[in-house]
Amino acid sequence: MILVVGASGELGGRVAELLRSAGHEVRCLVRLNSDEARLREIGAEVVHGDLTVPASLKAACQDTDTVIATATAITRRLAGTSPATIQAVDEEGMSSLVDAAEAAGVRRFVYISFTGADAAIGTPLARAKLATERRLAISSLQPVVVRSDAFQEVQFSPMARFDMAAGKITVIGKGNTKRRWVAAADVAALIAAVATEPNPPLMIEFGGPEPLTKNEAIAIATELTHHRMKVQRIPRSVARLAVRLLDRRNDALSSVFGAGLHQDLHEATWDDKPLRERGINARTVSEYLREQAHDLI
Numbered sequence: 001m002i003l004v005v006g007a008s009g010e011l012g013g014r015v016a017e018l019l020r021s022a023g024h025e026v027r028c029l030v031r032l033n034s035d036e037a038r039l040r041e042i043g044a045e046v047v048h049g050d051l052t053v054p055a056s057l058k059a060a061c062q063d064t065d066t067v068i069a070t071a072t073a074i075t076r077r078l079a080g081t082s083p084a085t086i087q088a089v090d091e092e093g094m095s096s097l098v099d100a101a102e103a104a105g106v107r108r109f110v111y112i113s114f115t116g117a118d119a120a121i122g123t124p125l126a127r128a129k130l131a132t133e134r135r136l137a138i139s140s141l142q143p144v145v146v147r148s149d150a151f152q153e154v155q156f157s158p159m160a161r162f163d164m165a166a167g168k169i170t171v172i173g174k175g176n177t178k179r180r181w182v183a184a185a186d187v188a189a190l191i192a193a194v195a196t197e198p199n200p201p202l203m204i205e206f207g208g209p210e211p212l213t214k215n216e217a218i219a220i221a222t223e224l225t226h227h228r229m230k231v232q233r234i235p236r237s238v239a240r241l242a243v244r245l246l247d248r249r250n251d252a253l254s255s256v257f258g259a260g261l262h263q264d265l266h267e268a269t270w271d272d273k274p275l276r277e278r279g280i281n282a283r284t285v286s287e288y289l290r291e292q293a294h295d296l297i
Contacts, residue, residue, distance in 0.1 A: 002195060003027045003064045003106075005051070005097060006071030007044070008034040010153075011112070014188035015068055015195075016044050024196065029060045051093025052084055054100065061097075061104035066195050068110040069097060074125055077252035086251045090128035098135050109141040110195050112187075114259075115149045115180075115205050116266045121243055123258030124251035144200045146191055149207030149270070150263060152181045152288045156217065161232075164221050164289070165296055170232045172239045172257065173264025175214035180207025180268045183283040186275055193278045206274040210284035214264075220286055224293035236261060 006012035007028035049056030073089035076082035120126035136143035161170035194200040239261040246254035
């Protein structure tokens with residue numbers, strides 16, 4: 001049995017579907033009032049629980065061989081739909097999940113983190129990710145830390161102020177640092193693979209197949225849409241100040257500014273080799289932008 005924590009989200013849902021399509025028994029931990037229809041349709045077992053309720057995690061982990069943890073509070077925090085903080089969910093809740101997995105005799109724990117985490121800006125989400133990595137390192141479990149570059153679907157969307165339709169883009173920093181933004185579907189495919197392969201690495205750091213700067217992505221968007229993009233640039237010093245000021249006032253926004261600053265400061269030293277090794281034909285940023293531009297026509 002494989003337990004997916006975060007299956008009501010886009011990434012976790014994709015992982016659950018891939019595992020079920022491969023014939024694996026899958027249990028999904030979801031919060032009450034979450035949409036379970038998609039998970040029940042694929043034949044997954046659904047149990048109710050919450051990372052902030054340790055007792056529910058103990059029950060979910062019983063008779064489970066592998067735990068996959070993709071859950072995070074940041075999306076709901078940004079939407080204003082959850083009072084539970086990033087610290088309560090992503091740090092303390094994940095620690096409780098590791099405790100429950102150990103107590104239940106779980107063998108493997110697959111955890112989604114982010115590339116370059118060791119050099120991260122000290123945001124609530126970064127602190128939580130690193131704390132969970134450290135907790136897993138001293139656990140009795142077989143940890144598989146999946147450090148993924150940022151998702152294309154997030155970074156190049158109106159939500160992240162990359163609005164191709166409106167022709168308005170916001171860039172944190174200089175925008176000339178090459179990253180390897182990756183498709184969520186490709187990350188899900190890798191997670192599903194390492195959850196079931198015999199001897200996965202303890203840590204996998206990877207991104208998409210195309211090294212690209214934010215400025216280069218803007219140039220591609222301009223060419224595809226045939227109209228000039230209005231670009232607002234937030235200096236690094238302003239982003240650093242926002243991270244500090246928002247830390248305790250708005251943990252999600254502080255984490256967003258920190259992630260943008262981190263991406264502008266640290267060039268990708270990772271590549272798509274872990275994807276290629278598993279036969280995953282990953283999508284490039286250029287391909288994603290082309291798809292988005294086509295939808296605008």
